[in-house]
Amino acid sequence: MNKLVLKVFKKVSLHLFFWLIVWFFFSSFFSVGSKNENFIFWFSTILSTISILSSYVFVYYLIPEFLITQKHKIFILYTFYAFVFIVCAVLMTVVFGFVFFYNLEYQQMPALTKSLAVILVCVILIVVLASGLKILKHSYKSLEEKKTLENKFLQTKLELKEQELKFLKMQIHPHFLFNSLNTIYGFAIAKADEAPEMILKLSNLLDYILYQVEKPKVLLIEEVNHLEDYISLEKMRFHDTLKVNFNKEKLNDSLQIPPMLLIPFVENSFKHGVIINGVLNVDIRLRTVNNCLVFEVENSSKRKEEASTGIGLPNIRKRLEMLYPEKHQLEIIENNDTFKVHLKIEF
Known part of the structure; x- marks a missing residue:
């Protein structure tokens, strides 16, 4: 009054x-x-x-x-x-x-x-x-x-983006964990000596997924370390039928990216790649040039009339559009015997 x-x-x-x-x-x-x-x-x-x-x-x-x-x-x-x-x-x-x-x-x-x-x-x-x-x-x-x-509109839009990002992450995690747990389950049945090592690597990945993934950004080197753990798990699962060449060049130690940004591309190559002549070939190249990150994944494949990439790549594309609008390029190139993903992000 x-x-x-x-x-x-x-x-x-x-x-x-x-x-x-x-x-x-x-x-x-x-x-x-x-x-x-x-x-x-x-x-x-x-x-x-x-x-x-x-x-x-x-x-x-x-x-x-x-x-x-x-x-x-x-x-x-x-x-x-x-x-x-x-x-x-x-x-x-x-x-x-x-x-x-x-x-x-x-x-x-x-x-x-x-x-x-x-x-x-x-x-x-x-x-x-x-x-x-x-x-x-x-x-x-x-x-x-x-x-x-x-x-108010921008605040609401930002909150909706955050909710959608969380939803996309929730879609990625169960898929990722499902493959990893299947791998360990197979080794446990076979009583393989590699099972303890796989459990250790998976525990590291679980820590990354459950705790680190909630952070808006992590160091690039952390993503790379967990990507290598995931590759090791898949190599154990595939035995001699998987050949992975992971080439890293001039990585910027201070560069930060959203967690779980690169792993789904590699996961997609393992899931949808085709074993040709007894081997599934996957070539991974990662480099940083000035303020750009370039990531390429190429796997052996066979062209299908009705290609199905599941929910993985569409979700990643939406996530990139939300995180790096007009600052990223994502190309998917499918040939007769290869499937290639080329990602470039400007920081």
Whole structure:
């Protein structure tokens, strides 16, 4: 309540100060060539009252109700009515001074108070000034409201992006874990000596998936280390039927990328790659050049009339579009015997 009272008090004080200045303007301007202080006082007071009434009609009724709502014809009509009122009121003010202060002696009146055109210009100038301030205030308020709405929209959009990213990650993780657990399950049945090593590597991968993946970004070298663990797991699963060549060049140790960004490409090559002549060949090349990361995965494959990549690559494509809009290039090249993915990201 106190804040509301203070706000009203400030507004009323500001208005009173403005109209006091207007009264002093009329008093100073029309007192030129006149020594009748009583007449100047009442003349300025009446003109100020006309200005106040006309201004508030425009500021609180005509502009909000018709001009801002783009009812231009009605606004022009009421503006004409207001102009007629101002002319009549100013004319009556001149007659009032002529009759009551100068006893019908027109020649004795100050020159400026006899000029209807000058008086009208002064009054209309005040009305236009008050109306202009109202329009400026409305424009500023509209701009602030627009900025607030834009900020809310951007915040909502950002939250939706974060939720969609989490959803995409949730789709990737079960698929990744399913393959890894299947591999260990096969070794456990066979009681292979490699099972403990596989469990250790998988525990590292689980730590990466469950904890590190929630971070917005991780060091590139961390992603590479876990990518190598995953490749080792798949080599154990495939035995001699998998040949992987992982070539790393000039990796930037300080470069950071979103977690689980590269592994799904390799996972896709293992899942959809084709064993040709007893071997599934996978070539992986990773390098950083200036502020760019270049990642390529090529695996042996056979062209199919109806290719199916599952949910993996479409999800990765959507994730890249959200994380690096207009700053990445993803090419998928399918030949008769190879399937190649080329990714370039600018940082």
